[in-house]
Amino acid sequence: MLTISRSLFDKMTRHLEAGYPYEACGILIGEMDDPTHPNHRLVRDVILVANAWEAVSARESRRNRYLISPDEYVKADREASRRGLDIVGVFHSHPDHPSQPSEMDRRQAWPGISYLIVSVRGGKATTAQAWLLRNERDAFEEESLVISD
Ligand SMILES: [Zn+2]
Numbered sequence: 231m232l233t234i235s236r237s238l239f240d241k242m243t244r245h246l247e248a249g250y251p252y253e254a255c256g257i258l259i260g261e262m263d264d265p266t267h268p269n270h271r272l273v274r275d276v277i278l279v280a281n282a283w284e285a286v287s288a289r290e291s292r293r294n295r296y297l298i299s300p301d302e303y304v305k306a307d308r309e310a311s312r313r314g315l316d317i318v319g320v321f322h323s324h325p326d327h328p329s330q331p332s333e334m335d336r337r338q339a340w341p342g343i344s345y346l347i348v349s350v351r352g353g354k355a356t357t358a359q360a361w362l363l364r365n366e367r368d369a370f371e372e373e374s375l376v377i378s379d
Pocket residue numbers: 322323324331332335347
């Protein structure tokens with residue numbers, strides 16, 4: 231289960247909408263697996279990141295690819311540690327596509343953190359779904375997403 235407050239969710243979706251028609255992305259930091267709720271990640275902050283994907287062809291552009299640079303991960307990890315938190319997930323948008331992970335998403339993901347995908351259609355965020363990569367890394371499983379007040 232991934233829990234995020236309404237205000238952080240809105241901060242995230244504004245960033246994703248602003249990035250339209252390209253994919254936009256960022257990092258979720260928060261609390262991982264507290265002992266009373268194993269497998270429950272609580273988002274405490276949202277780190278907005280530029281999509282570092284460089285277009286290599288017309289088909290593989292930032293319209294359907296995203297990349298968070300290693301530097302941004304390191305910075306987010308340091309920021310999380312400083313606040314006694316962890317990186318609990320990564321989020322990105324799917325412009326004019328469903329909020330389901332692509333084959334490319336699967337290949338660049340790893341188990342243990344949440345992948346939050348938001349469908350942005352015509353510049354407006356629509357559906358949001360959270361996904362976990364199976365330990366076998368062969369497929370994602372949907373996890374419940376709770377937007378709290
Ligand atoms: Zn994707």
